[in-house]
Amino acid sequence: MIGLIRAEDLAEEWGYAGANSAFRNFCAKLGLRHVPGRPGWFDPKHVRQRLDAAQGMEILTPSRGPDGAPSLVSQRRARNASI
Numbered sequence: 001m002i003g004l005i006r007a008e009d010l011a012e013e014w015g016y017a018g019a020n021s022a023f024r025n026f027c028a029k030l031g032l033r034h035v036p037g038r039p040g041w042f043d044p045k046h047v048r049q050r051l052d053a054a055q056g057m058e059i060l061t062p063s064r065g066p067d068g069a070p071s072l073v074s075q076r077r078a079r080n081a082s083i
Contacts, residue, residue, distance in 0.1 A: 004041040
């Protein structure tokens with residue numbers, strides 16, 4: 001199941017009174033966009049990515065071995081995630 005976040009809930013979590021103009025301006029400044037075709041709904045993964053970028057956090061990538069191949073740990077995690 002794909003979970004989306006309502007704009008009102010997101011605004012409340014971030015301390016806004018609601019999905020008002022201040023909240024919309026903040027979202028625009030972050031580059032945060034609603035789900036296409038679903039105004040008022042946000043993808044949690046996109047929200048997390050935009051917040052990480054705004055805070056200057058690097059995006060983690062799977063570990064690679066010395067030859068450029070995925071490490072054994074990242075291979076195991078990928079197998080476990082597909083189960």
